[in-house]
Amino acid sequence: MIEVIRITYYIMNEFLQIRLLQVLPIGWNFGWSLLLIPLLPFAGFLLLGLFGRKYIKNSAGIIATALLLVSTVLSIYIAYVYFFEYGKVMGMYQKFVPIQFTWLEFSQGVSIDFGVLIDPISVMMLAIVTFISLMVHIYSLAYMKGDERFPTYYAFLGLFTFSMLGLVMASNIFQMYIFWELVGVSSFLLIGYYYNKPSAVAACKKAFIVTRFADLGFLLGILILSFHAGTLDFNTLVQRLTVDGSEELHSAYTSTFLGASALTWAAILIFIGGAGKSAMFPLHVWLPDAMEGPTPVSALIHAATMVVAGVYLVARMFPIFSMSEGAMHFVTYVGIFSALFAALIACTQTDIKRVLAYSTMSQIGFMMFALGVSGSNLKNGSLNYSGLGAGYTAAMFHLFTHAIFKALLFLGAGSVIHFIHSNELKDMGGLRKYLPITNITFLIACLAISGVPPFAGFFSKEEILLAAYQHKALIYWIALITSGLTAFYMFRLYFLIFWNKGTIVHGEHHGEGGFAMMLPLVLLAVGAAFAGFIPFGNFVTADGKPMEVVFHWQFSIAPVSIALAGIFTAMWLYRKQNNKPVAIANSLNVFYKAGYNKFYIDELYLFITKKILFNLVGRPAAWFDKNVVDGMVNLTGNTTQLISEKIKEFQSGKVQQYAIYFLAGVIGLAVVFIYIWK
Amino acid sequence: MNLILLILLPLLTAVLILLMRNSQQVKLTALIGSVAQLALAFALLLAFRNERVAGNEAQMLFELQYNWFPAWNISFHLGVDGISVAMILLTSFVVIAGVLVSWNVTKMTKEFFFLLILLSLGAYGFFISLDLFILFFFLEIAVIPKYLLIGIWGSGKKEYAANKLALMLMGGSALVLVGLLGVYFGSHQKSFDLITLANTHIPVEVQKICFPLLFVGFGVFSALFPFHTWVPDGHSSAPTAGSMFLAGISMKLGGYGCLRVATYIMPDGAKEYANIIIVLSTIAILYGAFATMMQKDLKYINAYSSVSHCGFVLLGIGMLTKTAMTGAVMQMVSHGLMTALFFAVIGMIYERTHTRQVNEMGGLLKVMPFITTILFIVGFCSLGLPGLSGFVAEMTVFMGSWQHPDPFHRIATIAACMSIVVTAVYILRAIGQTAMGPLKEGYVNLSDAKWNEKIAAIILIGGIIAIGVAPFWLNDLIGPATQIIMNKLAAVQPK
Amino acid sequence: MSGSTIIFYMLAALTLVSGILAVTTRQIFRAAIFLLFSLIGIAGLYFWMQYDFVAAVQIVVYVGGITVLIIFSIFLTQQAGELLPKQKIGRLLYSALAAFCGFALTMVQLCQHTFKTTTEQPILPTVSNIGDRMLSVEENGFALPFEVVSILLLAAMIGCIVIALRSKPTTA
Amino acid sequence: MQPGLYHILFISAALFFIGVFGFFTRRNLITILMSVELVLNSVNLNFIAFNKYVWPHKMDGLFFSIFVIAIAAAEAAVAIAIIINLYRSHQSIDVENAEEMKF
Amino acid sequence: MKNEKLLSIIQFLLLGNFIVGFFFNQTGTLFGGLFTTNALMAFEKSILSLGVYLISLLFSDWLKKSEHMPEFFILMLAALLGMFFMISSGSLLMFFLSLELSTIPVAAMANFDLEKKISSEASMKMILSSAFSSGILLFGISLIYGVTGTINFAEIPTLLDGSPLQILAFVFLFTAFAFKLSIVPFHLWTADVYEGAPMAVTSFLSVISKGSIAFILLTTLYKVFAPMQEIWYNMVMLLSIITMIVGNLFALRQQNIKRFLAFSSIAQVGFILVGLSSNSIQGTSSVVYFVLIYVFSNLAAFGVAGAIAQQTGKERIDDFRGLYQHNPFISWILALALFSLAGIPPTAGFFGKLFLITAGASKGNYLFIIVAALNLIISLYYYLRVIRAVFMDKNEHPIEKIILNPSAKLGMIICGAGIVLVGLLSCIYDYITALTV
Numbered sequence A: 001m002i003e004v005i006r007i008t009y010y011i012m013n014e015f016l017q018i019r020l021l022q023v024l025p026i027g028w029n030f031g032w033s034l035l036l037i038p039l040l041p042f043a044g045f046l047l048l049g050l051f052g053r054k055y056i057k058n059s060a061g062i063i064a065t066a067l068l069l070v071s072t073v074l075s076i077y078i079a080y081v082y083f084f085e086y087g088k089v090m091g092m093y094q095k096f097v098p099i100q101f102t103w104l105e106f107s108q109g110v111s112i113d114f115g116v117l118i119d120p121i122s123v124m125m126l127a128i129v130t131f132i133s134l135m136v137h138i139y140s141l142a143y144m145k146g147d148e149r150f151p152t153y154y155a156f157l158g159l160f161t162f163s164m165l166g167l168v169m170a171s172n173i174f175q176m177y178i179f180w181e182l183v184g185v186s187s188f189l190l191i192g193y194y195y196n197k198p199s200a201v202a203a204c205k206k207a208f209i210v211t212r213f214a215d216l217g218f219l220l221g222i223l224i225l226s227f228h229a230g231t232l233d234f235n236t237l238v239q240r241l242t243v244d245g246s247e248e249l250h251s252a253y254t255s256t257f258l259g260a261s262a263l264t265w266a267a268i269l270i271f272i273g274g275a276g277k278s279a280m281f282p283l284h285v286w287l288p289d290a291m292e293g294p295t296p297v298s299a300l301i302h303a304a305t306m307v308v309a310g311v312y313l314v315a316r317m318f319p320i321f322s323m324s325e326g327a328m329h330f331v332t333y334v335g336i337f338s339a340l341f342a343a344l345i346a347c348t349q350t351d352i353k354r355v356l357a358y359s360t361m362s363q364i365g366f367m368m369f370a371l372g373v374s375g376s377n378l379k380n381g382s383l384n385y386s387g388l389g390a391g392y393t394a395a396m397f398h399l400f401t402h403a404i405f406k407a408l409l410f411l412g413a414g415s416v417i418h419f420i421h422s423n424e425l426k427d428m429g430g431l432r433k434y435l436p437i438t439n440i441t442f443l444i445a446c447l448a449i450s451g452v453p454p455f456a457g458f459f460s461k462e463e464i465l466l467a468a469y470q471h472k473a474l475i476y477w478i479a480l481i482t483s484g485l486t487a488f489y490m491f492r493l494y495f496l497i498f499w500n501k502g503t504i505v506h507g508e509h510h511g512e513g514g515f516a517m518m519l520p521l522v523l524l525a526v527g528a529a530f531a532g533f534i535p536f537g538n539f540v541t542a543d544g545k546p547m548e549v550v551f552h553w554q555f556s557i558a559p560v561s562i563a564l565a566g567i568f569t570a571m572w573l574y575r576k577q578n579n580k581p582v583a584i585a586n587s588l589n590v591f592y593k594a595g596y597n598k599f600y601i602d603e604l605y606l607f608i609t610k611k612i613l614f615n616l617v618g619r620p621a622a623w624f625d626k627n628v629v630d631g632m633v634n635l636t637g638n639t640t641q642l643i644s645e646k647i648k649e650f651q652s653g654k655v656q657q658y659a660i661y662f663l664a665g666v667i668g669l670a671v672v673f674i675y676i677w678k
Numbered sequence B: 001m002n003l004i005l006l007i008l009l010p011l012l013t014a015v016l017i018l019l020m021r022n023s024q025q026v027k028l029t030a031l032i033g034s035v036a037q038l039a040l041a042f043a044l045l046l047a048f049r050n051e052r053v054a055g056n057e058a059q060m061l062f063e064l065q066y067n068w069f070p071a072w073n074i075s076f077h078l079g080v081d082g083i084s085v086a087m088i089l090l091t092s093f094v095v096i097a098g099v100l101v102s103w104n105v106t107k108m109t110k111e112f113f114f115l116l117i118l119l120s121l122g123a124y125g126f127f128i129s130l131d132l133f134i135l136f137f138f139l140e141i142a143v144i145p146k147y148l149l150i151g152i153w154g155s156g157k158k159e160y161a162a163n164k165l166a167l168m169l170m171g172g173s174a175l176v177l178v179g180l181l182g183v184y185f186g187s188h189q190k191s192f193d194l195i196t197l198a199n200t201h202i203p204v205e206v207q208k209i210c211f212p213l214l215f216v217g218f219g220v221f222s223a224l225f226p227f228h229t230w231v232p233d234g235h236s237s238a239p240t241a242g243s244m245f246l247a248g249i250s251m252k253l254g255g256y257g258c259l260r261v262a263t264y265i266m267p268d269g270a271k272e273y274a275n276i277i278i279v280l281s282t283i284a285i286l287y288g289a290f291a292t293m294m295q296k297d298l299k300y301i302n303a304y305s306s307v308s309h310c311g312f313v314l315l316g317i318g319m320l321t322k323t324a325m326t327g328a329v330m331q332m333v334s335h336g337l338m339t340a341l342f343f344a345v346i347g348m349i350y351e352r353t354h355t356r357q358v359n360e361m362g363g364l365l366k367v368m369p370f371i372t373t374i375l376f377i378v379g380f381c382s383l384g385l386p387g388l389s390g391f392v393a394e395m396t397v398f399m400g401s402w403q404h405p406d407p408f409h410r411i412a413t414i415a416a417c418m419s420i421v422v423t424a425v426y427i428l429r430a431i432g433q434t435a436m437g438p439l440k441e442g443y444v445n446l447s448d449a450k451w452n453e454k455i456a457a458i459i460l461i462g463g464i465i466a467i468g469v470a471p472f473w474l475n476d477l478i479g480p481a482t483q484i485i486m487n488k489l490a491a492v493q494p495k
Numbered sequence C: 001m002s003g004s005t006i007i008f009y010m011l012a013a014l015t016l017v018s019g020i021l022a023v024t025t026r027q028i029f030r031a032a033i034f035l036l037f038s039l040i041g042i043a044g045l046y047f048w049m050q051y052d053f054v055a056a057v058q059i060v061v062y063v064g065g066i067t068v069l070i071i072f073s074i075f076l077t078q079q080a081g082e083l084l085p086k087q088k089i090g091r092l093l094y095s096a097l098a099a100f101c102g103f104a105l106t107m108v109q110l111c112q113h114t115f116k117t118t119t120e121q122p123i124l125p126t127v128s129n130i131g132d133r134m135l136s137v138e139e140n141g142f143a144l145p146f147e148v149v150s151i152l153l154l155a156a157m158i159g160c161i162v163i164a165l166r167s168k169p170t171t172a
Numbered sequence D: 001m002q003p004g005l006y007h008i009l010f011i012s013a014a015l016f017f018i019g020v021f022g023f024f025t026r027r028n029l030i031t032i033l034m035s036v037e038l039v040l041n042s043v044n045l046n047f048i049a050f051n052k053y054v055w056p057h058k059m060d061g062l063f064f065s066i067f068v069i070a071i072a073a074a075e076a077a078v079a080i081a082i083i084i085n086l087y088r089s090h091q092s093i094d095v096e097n098a099e100e101m102k103f
Numbered sequence E: 001m002k003n004e005k006l007l008s009i010i011q012f013l014l015l016g017n018f019i020v021g022f023f024f025n026q027t028g029t030l031f032g033g034l035f036t037t038n039a040l041m042a043f044e045k046s047i048l049s050l051g052v053y054l055i056s057l058l059f060s061d062w063l064k065k066s067e068h069m070p071e072f073f074i075l076m077l078a079a080l081l082g083m084f085f086m087i088s089s090g091s092l093l094m095f096f097l098s099l100e101l102s103t104i105p106v107a108a109m110a111n112f113d114l115e116k117k118i119s120s121e122a123s124m125k126m127i128l129s130s131a132f133s134s135g136i137l138l139f140g141i142s143l144i145y146g147v148t149g150t151i152n153f154a155e156i157p158t159l160l161d162g163s164p165l166q167i168l169a170f171v172f173l174f175t176a177f178a179f180k181l182s183i184v185p186f187h188l189w190t191a192d193v194y195e196g197a198p199m200a201v202t203s204f205l206s207v208i209s210k211g212s213i214a215f216i217l218l219t220t221l222y223k224v225f226a227p228m229q230e231i232w233y234n235m236v237m238l239l240s241i242i243t244m245i246v247g248n249l250f251a252l253r254q255q256n257i258k259r260f261l262a263f264s265s266i267a268q269v270g271f272i273l274v275g276l277s278s279n280s281i282q283g284t285s286s287v288v289y290f291v292l293i294y295v296f297s298n299l300a301a302f303g304v305a306g307a308i309a310q311q312t313g314k315e316r317i318d319d320f321r322g323l324y325q326h327n328p329f330i331s332w333i334l335a336l337a338l339f340s341l342a343g344i345p346p347t348a349g350f351f352g353k354l355f356l357i358t359a360g361a362s363k364g365n366y367l368f369i370i371v372a373a374l375n376l377i378i379s380l381y382y383y384l385r386v387i388r389a390v391f392m393d394k395n396e397h398p399i400e401k402i403i404l405n406p407s408a409k410l411g412m413i414i415c416g417a418g419i420v421l422v423g424l425l426s427c428i429y430d431y432i433t434a435l436t437v
Helices: A002-015 A033-051 A060-086 A120-143 A150-169 A173-191 A198-229 A234-242 A247-254 A262-277 A286-292 A295-304 A306-316 A325-346 A352-372 A390-420 A436-450 A456-471 A473-498 A514-533 A557-574 A580-587 A589-596 A598-650 A655-676 B004-019 B023-053 B082-104 B109-128 B132-141 B143-153 B158-186 B194-198 B204-221 B230-237 B240-265 B267-293 B298-319 B322-353 B369-382 B389-401 B407-434 B451-469 B471-491 C003-024 C028-048 C052-077 C089-112 C127-134 C143-164 D005-025 D029-053 D060-090 E002-020 E039-058 E060-065 E069-088 E092-110 E117-148 E164-181 E188-196 E199-224 E226-252 E257-276 E281-312 E328-342 E348-361 E366-392 E406-424 E426-436
Strands: A096-107 A110-118 B061-067 B075-080 E028-030 E035-037
Touching: A033 A060, A033 A096, A033 A110, A033 A120, A033 A150, A060 A120, A060 A150, A096 B322, A096 B389, A096 B471, A110 A120, A110 A150, A110 A173, A120 A150, A120 A295, A120 A306, A120 A390, A120 A514, A150 A173, A150 A295, A150 A306, A173 A198, A173 A262, A173 A286, A173 A295, A173 A306, A173 B389, A198 A234, A198 A247, A198 A262, A198 A286, A198 B389, A198 B407, A234 A247, A247 A262, A262 A306, A262 A325, A286 A295, A286 A352, A295 A306, A295 A352, A295 A390, A306 A352, A306 A390, A325 A352, A325 A473, A325 A598, A352 A390, A352 A456, A352 A473, A390 A436, A390 A456, A390 A514, A436 A456, A436 A473, A436 A514, A436 A557, A456 A473, A456 A514, A456 A557, A473 A557, A557 A580, A580 A589, A589 A598, A598 B158, A598 B230, A598 B267, A598 E226, A598 E366, A655 C089, A655 D005, A655 E117, A655 E164, A655 E188, A655 E226, B004 B023, B004 B109, B023 B061, B023 B082, B023 B109, B023 B471, B075 B082, B075 B109, B082 B109, B082 B240, B082 B322, B082 B451, B082 B471, B109 B132, B109 B143, B109 B240, B132 B143, B132 B158, B132 B194, B132 B240, B132 E348, B143 B158, B143 B230, B143 B240, B143 E366, B158 B204, B158 B230, B158 B240, B158 E348, B158 E366, B194 B240, B204 B240, B204 B267, B230 B240, B230 B298, B240 B267, B240 B298, B240 B322, B240 B471, B267 B298, B267 B407, B267 B471, B298 B322, B298 B389, B298 B407, B322 B369, B322 B389, B322 B451, B322 B471, B369 B389, B369 B407, B369 B451, B389 B407, B389 B451, B389 B471, B451 B471, C003 C028, C003 D005, C003 D029, C028 C052, C028 D005, C028 D029, C052 D029, C052 D060, C089 D005, C089 E164, C127 D060, C143 D060, C143 E069, C143 E092, D005 D029, D005 E117, D029 D060, D029 E117, D060 E092, D060 E117, E002 E039, E002 E060, E002 E069, E002 E406, E035 E039, E035 E069, E039 E060, E039 E069, E039 E199, E039 E281, E039 E406, E039 E426, E060 E069, E060 E199, E060 E281, E060 E406, E069 E092, E069 E199, E092 E117, E092 E164, E092 E199, E117 E164, E117 E188, E164 E199, E164 E226, E188 E199, E188 E257, E199 E226, E199 E257, E199 E281, E226 E257, E226 E366, E257 E281, E257 E348, E257 E366, E281 E328, E281 E348, E281 E406, E281 E426, E328 E348, E328 E366, E328 E406, E348 E366, E348 E406
Parallel strands: none
Antiparallel strands: A096 A110, B061 B075, E028 E035
């Protein structure tokens, strides 16, 4: 018995030992409850994943939603506590690491620690992720009802939420990478949810592989940083690499490769990781295809949460990025190009979800270049965000508002799809009669994304444009055009769905899907309408100090008018059924076609993978293995056999011949040892 | 904790199996024996931790030494450190899973289980021996059972594969033998004792000759490029449990030997040839991965991916840093569990669909959710998903590899890192084609896993997750042991 | 040139020439007879070296025994008068070459070697000396080899009898 | 020139290789046996010669040759028995008719 | 049956012979140095006695049916006696005589399958070849005698100086050993004789004869030709490599199990030479140890092959396909034997080969050792061929159940036990080492 207790003790000691590094007594006694936020969805995942299929098939949705509700309440409570009670010390929002334990120690100082990092952006993200996720959970109760793998669906949602929350809370860059990968896999599972559909299978594979490729960059970036900084902890990392004259910074600056410093390389590589998840050009190809997943999933993953992981990553590493001008430029240009590029494609697409996907990509491009243009002043060595840090706040703000209205757009689209059982715009039209609530909420979202005041998007986009304007005129102009395009394609979508031709609805339609589907729409619509009035600069800034966001009404004239222009163009073209769009498309033949075919990026990828990777690398490798390496082995065997066959004549069966060989052997040995080998 | 038990237990099981009358008894005996092995391995782990916690800092614990052939200075010297304990745990996991998945073997059941247990005997003996002679003895013991397992119970080109495997492995062990003899005489100790040799400075010229012999010799077991060609054929032809043992245990013998024997006792040689090792293992990693992409047979897929994954083991060893070496050992454990599970799943699928060609399958998730879920898990482990063991091991190797600032090591590391993308490609391709997509006709009535398969899978997954979620215990186990090897390496003057 | 020398050369010629003929003639009886002459020549050489006892044994065993045995076996196995089959020319050449090389090598080495000579008192090979030694068990005695040879002869005899006296084959 | 050791050694070596040549080339088993007898005799000659000219104070060579003669007799007897047996089964004593086993 | 009773008595006496061997192991000389003995020689003789006893057990079926069983034993025991004398011989004369005593009766025995053509062919080949080799040997001895003036083993080493004629003489002498031991290129008779002779004789030839020659070769090289160590080391090394390679290459392609074992035994001899080349105590003890193991292993293989041939007349490896189906016991014995011959642990052959190689490696000639080690692989290939036939290959008409008589079964069990235990029980090797010192 004592043995058993001892063994149990050791097992506990070995397997469950969590070594706490620090639990900061920061005034709230809520520290441990932070862990509950990600762990509750994870518990849901385990519960539903292991037992869902057999035992709790029907109540799966309720259980998962309830768990997430607790999480959401907790995160909002924590956001409240952080921003309004304990977060601000001496006028600055602090970074806290209330919980941390060493998970895997590579070498002295370099270890993967699991911890919780509390700072403005993580708290903001916690709230937004849990909130959107909760909305999606609720929405799915109706949307996915009757699906064969209902519990599995919720299990995957739980896993995803868990991973995303873990990513957000990460206190260690490797921890972030770990959850980053988990996010990737949950998105794989969710995209491939309809696993019987070959297109879904292809899409989930593509999503995973493309982001994996990007993650390679992230990983290498981590390796470089860890080598130079000797740590993986975010706080220590920032501390070591941003202090002028520190040994680590010196080594990161001085070791160069292809003309760029290690720091720049690390930042760029990490950004590539982020670009993969955030679908920046040219790693965006997975995003449109990922729309094969259930629509609520698209709302969750491809609108509000996962795709902004890249933005979050760059924001998290912002102090380090800001140490490298090259990296900041890289971020800026990739961001702005992706924004424009995606907007152009979005104008031509006919699949409702794809349009939304490209719009997501475009909006994330906005966030990215906003981060990029908020580079710090490095001239005198010390950090100085003043004036230029505006982009950071703007990006975070836009992330926040975008999450809300993009989720709303997707859920609205889901509602439409639920009703019409098709993704194609050509099957839709005139749905405002059938889907009144959806119509209104969708319109609000479209206005928000187009940047029409006073909806949420207006404020955040305004700040981004302002930051761009202060940085470089070129960026500003492109951004402006893109925002016009945004308004155009969003309203193209809106009019094509809800106006345009009248759709004949066959038989008895089942309305808007009931309370469970409408509640999230309404809640999100309220958010999309009013979230812009939050004084974001008071909470989230690059350096933690609240920043006064000055509102210049003169400056807004251009963006608002270009947005309105876009809206009216869309209205003119699409409000009623006519042949103007076709005519325009025909007149822009080549461009239209290129845009419609997503500028042939997919084909390029296909060429690279199928033709080059498979045919020029994989096939030769397999061939080489089969014929050369294996051939060598077989050749050895065959040669032995062959020699064996060739020398059989010695054993001729003639006894006299044997004697001749005998004598020859004697003479040979004698000659060798008398004359040659003395 | 008497280490002899680890040898006696499988021996006893094997003898009992031979005495049993019918196949049911044989299976039960094998199962009980393997459960006992698992219990023993855990007991060893706990006892080991107990000693360490109690402050026993000796390099090897539970040492035993009996004189055996005193004329040659051979002694039956046993002892374990963290690495051995980890490998023993791995072995016991794979053995029990192997026994369980072989529950349906009807052809010559007695012989089958006898050979399986014999194979485990060889592995245990190998991992606990501190005398190179008995190490070699156990290394070779494990070869012939593999040959017979493949040859008798295998499928496809089984004779060819069995022959190739046996001959290549014997070739490897022949090189090992010559290397060992070189050390034996070259060290002027006339001793096979690992500790004695490690405490001796073997002349550098001897190391330069013997290190490659030993490393390549063991490397053959561990699929060192270009001596990996037995792997695909052998694995694909072997019966399920055979593949599991082969990839899960046998390939680890090589990695363990490279680390414990070659690198540990000959640090000069290791430094001399480190670059070559790195080049070869990087080639193996990438090349294995690319070759896997082109495979259509599930077993070939896993076999080539084993080449790729075992490359990490050798890369970790070749990098000669503590972290990388720890990663190499972790990768051995991780890959052992993972690949055993992978082969188990393949076996289960094959038993039902009677094909291993991925393009002949599709949508199996619908009819056998349990099995395909395992396939997903093992696939994710293979492509290094966090939370599963593969990630931990690979990341440790990468971290350790990146410690060298010079471009050569950097490029090797980057190339190795690239394999995680390629791995994702082939794993997803395989999973996508088998588990997902429309269900093919004729597969509608297939059944899901049975109890034995479920238990086997759960045991292995338990191991994978235990490492993936809580790698620190494995790290704590291995770390001090690799530190000793590193100390020995560090004591050597740099070139 | 003394008479002894002449006798020596004659004996040598007899031995070698009939030896050569014995291995080359194509008539088997003649071969046996030439062998006989060659053996007699050797016995003569023994006489010439004053090893009378050995010479006598040579004549008794070889001339009286083995040659007769051979001739009998020829009778048993050979149709009289038939020529022996010809050997292939290639074989002849190679054999001659091999034999000659061996011979040359041996002779070169023998001639280059200077044999030591002893000054000790020689022991004469008289019959009594031989007899004493043959049955002595002391040093330089040969009783044990004598016994071994006797066992060998016994075994050989039994072997011969078993082989040669086989019962009629039961099957064709 | 007085014939001495080397002369006899020449004779014996020549005889030895004559015997060897015969052994290589004769096809009839009995003639092969005869060649063997030549070989053995040449060796005997060697022994006697060495005993006489080099080591006359010992009788090892002499005894050796006597025993060789005895052995030769035994060997010949057995060989002839075997040959006769072979003749019964093969109806021939040509050595080339007894080459069934090879390679 | 009269034979049966007689056979039991003979078996009993042979067992007695084996046991008694352990009680007479004093050191000493007799007959003025012609006969020497010591504990190691006594042990070597015991190994041979054991082999003969095992042969009498394993081939009891064949022996019972043989008309000439008593004569067979007389000849075999005469040959054994010759070997005893040979091992103990203290002079070249004794050596030569006992060598003939151990050869001529065996040549007669080879013809004991009187009705079979190949048996007489084998016998003829053996007697002619051995006569030829006797001629070569005698010529060598005569030269040694001429050069040193003595035929006494104790005196020869003091008189050797490595002059060319001595080398020539040594080559002549050594090739005779090589002939008996089937060292390439003097091995050509081996396979033909093994194939044609009755199985019992083949096993006697391949195990007992070989063993005895290996023993006397140890004495000859280590003691008598000690001054010419440099030369014979190179010669042994050269021949060892050629022997292993050629033996293996030929064994690869054999179909007849006896021929197969013949070539495999040639390859084994190559390994013996590896150990022998070390010229050390370890060399002696490992060779003796290996021969002991070889007795068990090879006799087990021959015993199984003999049992099969006796009942079915099948000697081809192809005929063994699917043997395991009806005959698990003899299949396992055969497998054990072949594994032991291939040097796979835990069989004794592993230890035997390893010690030979280790002894050989003490000279520091790694190339030689690598060649030896690589030859292990080739040899494994062909041993596995038989294993494959027995265990894996399918056969429509596999060999039916072989009924073993009790003594054959006993013999196989002894062999099997020997194969397993001689290696694992290190005391046996220690005992041999103790005798060697």
